[in-house]
Amino acid sequence: MNTEPSRESETDVEPSTGNDRQALEFLFILIIGAIILAAAITSLSYDPTSARAPWVVLAPLLLLIGIQINRSRKLVGFGDIKRIVVESLKGHRPVVLKVASLIGWMIFLLGAIFLIGHYLGMLVFIFTLLHFKAKESLRLSVIVTLVVTAVIFGLFDQLFGIELYRGLIFRSIE
Amino acid sequence: MGIVDGLISGLFQALSPSVFPYLLVGSLFGLAIGVIPGLGGHFAMAMIIPFLYAMEPSAGIAFLLGAHATVAQGGGLTAILFSTPGTGQNAATMLDGPAMRQNGEGAKAAGAALTACFLGATFGAVVLAFLLPILQRIVLFFGPPEIFVLAALALTFIAVLGKGDLVRSLIAALAGLLLAMIGLDNVTNTERFTFGMLELRDGLELVPVILGLFAVAEVFDLWIKGGSLTGHNTEIMSAKETQKQIFQGIKETLKRWWLVMRCSAIGVTMGLIPGLGSAPASFIAYGHAKQTSKTKETFGKGNIEGVIGSESANDAVEGGALASTVAFGVPGSSSMAILLSALFILGLEVGPTMITQRVDVVFVMIFTIIVGNFIGMVGGMFLVNPLSRATGLRSGLLVPILVVIIFTGAYAVNLAWFDILIALLFGVVGYLMKEVGYSRAALLIGFVLGFAVEKNLYLAIQLQGPYFIFQPIPLTLALITIAFLAYNVWDAWRHHKGLKQL
16 A cells, blocks of 8 residues: 655655665756756846845855755765766666656657647647657547647636747748 | 625525536536646646636636546545546546455445545535634634634645655745735835836736646656557446446445445545645545544455545545635635635735635635535546547647646736746756746645735835834744744754764
8 A cells, every 4th residue: 555655746745765866966966067057157237136035045045055966976976977968868768858858859849839829839739749759549539639629718718818939930921 | 794694695606507617617628638648637727727817706716626626536536547647636546446446345335435525625615614603703813913824824834744854844935925916016116126127016826827837747757658548458348237236336425325424524634734735635535434434444455434434535625625715715725726826816805805705705615615625525426438539538638728728728818928938947846846846736735825825925014113023913823833843843853963973
């Protein structure tokens, strides 16, 4: 019986286990640390009144990130990060591949919305994912695609009067 | 506005024809989302937020809180019928719910859970109503210095009391505060952290950030999981047998009203403390139910008191959590942070203004919780079987639909393509945070509180000078914060030292 504590997001921490997680965290905190450091350097040029509140936050944040990098460094090294990156690039990590593929599909949707507009973009996105990726039947894919698009049109365009983006191509023709 | 005027106005608003349909739809939506494992109350609230821009305040509150109120009820059904908690807060229900199902009493447990949720939520809402006169007096002592230090105290509580590591949670909370400072500084008109991007001049929009952290990140999980959502093939009972058992469950719960009251009181008390949330409350209530039961030995083997105890506590939490959110503008959980964002969107100001002048809005919330849970209970009673089928949905089918809805919601706020990009970016960040153990709740609460923290820090310095911290209330709150943090740092260090010696 599962008696694990909750995954609710008030306490939504659900770390995976082992060295991989620690290496991933090391990479994550290094990236976050670099961004925060860049923000700190940028804020040095601000007016003192504008920089006051950010530095109330930045000072302890940089200290804590330093502590966390030091903690992670004791558990894993740069070699572990390299191993994970290399294995991911070689396709040996199915989870990374799955995440990357979904990000790719989302970027595809973004591009489609930008070019051909919201409605056409979502039609293409839903149908492609359902029929070709999830291997759903043609009939179900077409029905779901049309119903979802119609519901979104009904809700946003008709009920709430929000005109969704028509796309670059439509705009240039217009 | 007086309490009685507010109560009457709130009741009429909540049940008016322009508000009630939203409450009904929101409650049923929350119930359905709760049933689907992996999509919790935050997901339901995040999905609703984009629609709030086109709504009246009462309708928006009813829609949002209605959905939030019933998520736990839906999650309880899945925990019992499929051994998969629909939401995290139903984890304690897993201790006895599935065992009851195995004993052939699944629908009875479901009936008990639905009723306990409703009674617990009602208890919490009534306590909030009774707290109002007290809160009205307390908030008068809270100006900018007090609110600033209180926000710091709340963030410390959230970081420390969350399940995660203290350092990681503090990093998340502070990063959230920093994110709120992106954009033009209102005082000096200086651009901060925009890195020259025009789209960031007005700062990060709340909606895409919320959608990214709590909706896109869950979609990643669904995508990775693949296949059917539950992976269980539980036999669905006949409608007649289901109804019979559900009514037995309701009867059993009403018979144990004193247990419901005690466990609800635990829930409300824990809801008042920022950072604890409903999951720990339901485990503590479960422990209390077991401790005080005459049939302790059957706990874990299918004791209905275990289901009643945990479910009544996890919904009662909301009453307590709402108190600090509406009175001080300090959310104690990520759900309350989303609610606070929603109130901003609806043009409502929380804090002393709301608690003294807009009591009707507080009562709309109170009645929404009560009526929403009632709708959830009735809906759950009659929709157990159809709702159960929702868990058989394949993630491959759900993901494209959810992605499209989320992206549309992110775009609709400002009609900005850039906001979709922000939702995607925060989706990746949220997913990574979940994977490596950083609290998304702390980040969001920091982000939501960031605006108030900076404004109140500025006002406190302008009004009282740099030594505002030495006034009685800020000093007391600051000392509590320091003592609480110091104790926990010392405890963590002692624990670390102990591990080293082993």
